Amino acid sequence: MAVFTRGFGGRRPDSERPVPPGQYLTDDFPVLSIGPTPNVDTSTWQLTIRSEEGAEHRWDWAALQALPAEDVTADIHCVTRWSKQDTHWRGVPVDAFFADVETAAEYVVAHSFGGYTTNLPLDDLLDGRAWVVTEYEGEPLEPLHGGPVRLLVPHLYLWKSAKWLRGLTLHLDDEPGFWEQNGYHLYGDPWSEQRYG
Amino acid sequence: MSSWHAAQVVRTEPLAASARVLTLAVPGFAGALAGQHVDVRLTAPDGYQAVRSYSLARVGRDEVVELAVDEVRGGEVSPYLVHEARPGDRMEVRGPLGGYFVWRPHDGGAVQLVAGGSGIVPLAAMARARAAAPTSDAPFRLLAAVRTPADAFFAKELDSTEGLTTTWLYSREAPPASTRPPGRLTLDDVTAHAFAPDVGARVYVCGPTGFVEAAAALLVDAGHDAARIRTERFGGA
Numbered sequence: 001m002a003v004f005t006r007g008f009g010g011r012r013p014d015s016e017r018p019v020p021p022g023q024y025l026t027d028d029f030p031v032l033s034i035g036p037t038p039n040v041d042t043s044t045w046q047l048t049i050r051s052e053e054g055a056e057h058r059w060d061w062a063a064l065q066a067l068p069a070e071d072v073t074a075d076i077h078c079v080t081r082w083s084k085q086d087t088h089w090r091g092v093p094v095d096a097f098f099a100d101v102e103t104a105a106e107y108v109v110a111h112s113f114g115g116y117t118t119n120l121p122l123d124d125l126l127d128g129r130a131w132v133v134t135e136y137e138g139e140p141l142e143p144l145h146g147g148p149v150r151l152l153v154p155h156l157y158l159w160k161s162a163k164w165l166r167g168l169t170l171h172l173d174d175e176p177g178f179w180e181q182n183g184y185h186l187y188g189d190p191w192s193e194q195r196y197g
Numbered sequence: 198m199s200s201w202h203a204a205q206v207v208r209t210e211p212l213a214a215s216a217r218v219l220t221l222a223v224p225g226f227a228g229a230l231a232g233q234h235v236d237v238r239l240t241a242p243d244g245y246q247a248v249r250s251y252s253l254a255r256v257g258r259d260e261v262v263e264l265a266v267d268e269v270r271g272g273e274v275s276p277y278l279v280h281e282a283r284p285g286d287r288m289e290v291r292g293p294l295g296g297y298f299v300w301r302p303h304d305g306g307a308v309q310l311v312a313g314g315s316g317i318v319p320l321a322a323m324a325r326a327r328a329a330a331p332t333s334d335a336p337f338r339l340l341a342a343v344r345t346p347a348d349a350f351f352a353k354e355l356d357s358t359e360g361l362t363t364t365w366l367y368s369r370e371a372p373p374a375s376t377r378p379p380g381r382l383t384l385d386d387v388t389a390h391a392f393a394p395d396v397g398a399r400v401y402v403c404g405p406t407g408f409v410e411a412a413a414a415l416l417v418d419a420g421h422d423a424a425r426i427r428t429e430r431f432g433g434a
Contacts, residue, residue, distance in 0.1 A: 003203050005239040005288045007281045010247050011273045022248050024273065028433025031406045034297060036413035036423045081236075081248055115424065144410060182296035196294070 017075075020190035023083040029145065030082055034178065037143050038114040038164050045148060047132065048167040049097055052105045059097070064132070064149070067092040072131055074154035076161075077190040089152055091133030094125040097168075105170035109177055110151050110162040118160050118177035119186065120153065122170070129155055132165060157188040157195070201238060201289040202226050204262065206282050212350050215268040216315065217279050218254060222261060223290050229256045231326035232299035232319045232401065232429075235292030237264070239274060249274045252319035252403075252429075253293065254351075257329055262290055265350060267315035298401065298429045302330035306399060309392045310339040311412050313382075313404020314348065317341055319429065320403055321351050324361045337361040338398075340390050342382050342408065345370040364390040382412055387419045394420035403429040 019025060042061040049057045059067075072089040109119050124130065130153040134141055141147030146163025153160045159179050180186050185194040208220040229235075234252045254265040268279040282288075300308060300323040308327070310320040320339060327333050337360055343349045345367060355363045366386055371379045377386075392398040400421055402412050409430045417423050 002240055002244065003287050003289050004242060005277075006286050008239045008241050008247075008277050010239065010241040010245045012245060022246075024247065026433070030433050031410075031430050033428060033430065035426050035428055036417050037410060038423070080250055144406070178297075183294065 017085065019083050020077050021193045022195075023077055023081055023190065026082040026084055028082075029084065030078065030080070031144055032078065032080060032159075033114075033163065034116060035114055038112075039143065040113050040148055040164050040166075042148050045166075047097070047149065047165060049101055050167065050169045051101060051103045052170045052172055053103075055102070057097070057101055061148075064092065064134070067096050069134075070131075072133070072152065072154075074152070076154050076158050079157040079159055079184065079188070079190075079195050083190075088137050089131065089133045090135035090138075091131035091152060093128050094130045094132060094151075095128065097132065098126065101170075103170045105172050107171045107174045109169045109171060109175055110160075110165060111167035111169065112162045113164040113166050116162060116164075116178050118162050119171075119175055119180055120156070120160055121174070121187070124153060124156065125168075129153070155189075157185075157190050159184065160188055201291050204237075204288050204290040206284050206286045206288075208284060209282065212265055213267075213348055215279060216266060216350065219264045219266060219278060219282060220261065221264070221288070221290060224260055226260050226262060226290060226292075228259050229253050229293030230296075230299040230301060231256050231323040233293035233295050234319070235262060235264075235290050235294060237274070237278075238289040238291070239277065240289070247274050250294070253322050254318050255325050256293075256322055257326060265315070265318045265321070298403070298427050300326060300399075300401070302326060302333045304399070305333075305335055307392050307396050308335055308337045309398040309400045310337065310341075311391070311400065311402040311404075311416070312339065312341045313408030313412065314343060315350065316402075316404030316408070316429070316431070317343075317350050318403075320401060321355060323401065324355060324358050327361070328359050333360070335360070336392075338390070338392055339363045340366065340382075340386065342366045342368060342404070342412075344368050346372050382408070382415065384415050384418055387412075387415045391416070391419070394422070397422075397425070400426040401429075402426060405432045406430045407432075
């Protein structure tokens, strides 16, 4: 039986595009982070991919700039229930980083400066569905929003799009990351409303 | 944790000009840790639903949820909760949620709370949980930044809570007796009123995004270990 709330009218979304269940649209860009915003300097920044065998591949800022970047327009969905449509980013598809990585692993843990982690299936990072981004709305990505470099995986809840990205490690098993150990869903599909574990 | 509980408003109390406390009876709600939040779902007569998250202002009572809601002007849900909802009204609650921005009575050690505006709500829940835990002798300090004295939630209670030392910092208008001119949180405020870094306090910072960014940076500048600072932000940037 539905529980109706007397006197509540609510506001219907203006957008004709559907929003995932339980989400509302905002023009704002709320910030959710577990601690202080780390200072990450592009002169010392590195991204490391480590395979399940321990083989490492590294990119510094110059190597990142040398990879082919593309513009990305995406709707983003935060588990705290805000969604934002038509956000514009610029970054390198994650596929580019995996071109020479040999692995039998099916799972990835993304690691951030500051200690944050989040887990994803490798397939969700490939085939042009995820990016390593450095610009937001035409400007260098602000530290507040994960700059200089963050992951962008717009088809999953935004906690999967790790800010201040510094590494991706490959795993044979799905290893829960920070929020996944703190009550949130292992996968996090907004359209299936996979919020909590 | 993932099912919705039917909830009924049992009491509302004014808290500030644009904020109030709502106490909900929630059969089946099994209690929470200080710092946790719940999702609140409202359903309009045509079935339209809206959900928002609110921090719990007090924990420790089963089947009771106490929220302190600050109105977001032009918002969809908070104006209803602050101005319209009254005892007997029904809604739904899910939770408790969030396992990181929490304080547990057995955690031990000093605790530094830093609040901006209505960010004081989950921190008040921690101070109340500490006062209610007879075994805890953890020293608590609260640095609470508010616009004016009228915006200081729970001021009387927090000024006299056992084990807690509260310092109010006013950004727009200070009480006449105050020697500190109104203004934003500064490094001097942090060094004067917060625990020194060598105490090794756990630090919880909650407030609007801009406040939390500034406060967390000042705490790091003052020498606090970034790994011991937990933050919860709300609003855009």
